[in-house]
Amino acid sequence: MNDEKKKQALAEEDKRIENSISKIKHRIAVFSGKGGVGKTTVSVNLAYGFQLNGFASGILDADITGPNVAKMLDVKDQVIVLNEKIIPFEKYGVKMISIASLIDPGQPVIWRGPMRSKVINQFLADVDWGELEYLIADLPPGTGDEILTIAQKMKPQYAVIVTTPQDVSVIDAERAINMARKLEIPFIGVVENMSGFVCPHCGAVVNIFGEGGGKRLADEFGVPFLGSIPIDIDARISGDSGKPVVLNKPTGEVSEAFTSIVASIENHFKEEQLSSNAMHADEKQ
Ligand SMILES: Nc1ncnc2c1ncn2[C@@H]1O[C@H](COP(=O)(O)OP(=O)(O)OP(=O)(O)O)[C@@H](O)[C@H]1O
Ligand SMILES: [Mg+2]
Helix, strand or coil: CCHHHHHHHHHHHHHHHHHHHCCEEEEEEEECCCCCCCHHHHHHHHHHHHHHCCCCEEEEECCCCCCCHHHHCCCCCCCEEECCEEECEEECCEEEECHHHCCCCCCCCCCCHHHHHHHHHHHHHCECCCCEEEEEEECCCCCCHHHHHHHHHHCCCEEEEEECCCHHHHHHHHHHHHHHHHCCCCEEEEEEEEEEEECCCCCCEECCCCCCHHHHHHHHHCCCEEEEEEECHHHHHHHHHCCCHHHHCCCCHHHHHHHHHHHHHHHHHHHHHHHHHHHHHHHHC
């Protein structure tokens, strides 16, 4: 492809992305500095939390080299392409797309940044998301190309930063917050995952990863603290079994924590809508 044609193809892709995201009302990016702190668990349960409240939701697995969303939803099929559009999977009523459904199981994805960004562009431009109230992008750890691409193309209005209470995670989460600010994502909230473990035998709380790191981080940066999710065996089992904990054990402590975080995010968007309505009303007068 010559340069002119390449430029044209990119411009057309951008148009398709614009068209796609114009139909997705609330776009949220979930990231952290550190790996393994629970981004995918949070992404999936937020999406199902919104869905349980009656909002059409989707999950975009933006972790191209370590895609886990398909596993956490037990989706094993390959995607279908229809009329040049990729049809997202629908599991328990939530739409989902992941590179894991486009490659052979267990195969590594050894791609440089631009290739990974290309796949994310395609997930936005060519997946038939339809009308959605919430789309959650589950990002890989760190502050690499994927978050840059999601910020520029998906234009999330909300960044959810996930951290465990422990210092090594909080320090990396600081980077993630600074990244969200640099990328001008308008709103940032912190979730602390893997907080106190409640012993099922004696009921004592054991703070395996320390205590309060997420709240301290949020206070330090002046951003809302959305809540803590305890370490819980059901959260881990649900992740491995492919049924999100908010569906699997809706009355447990973990689900209650997710319900409250979902409510905070919904309230934020509601309030924003109200203030935008009020501004428009003022302008008309
Ligand atoms: N609150 C929790 N209680 C118990 N287990 C949890 C909890 N949160 C996450 N896990 C488990 O910890 C592991 C890591 O979680 P997850 O995959 O969500 O992290 P991640 O930040 O997305 O990781 P990566 O950086 O590799 O993408 C998973 O096995 C998950 O089921
Ligand atoms: Mg993950």
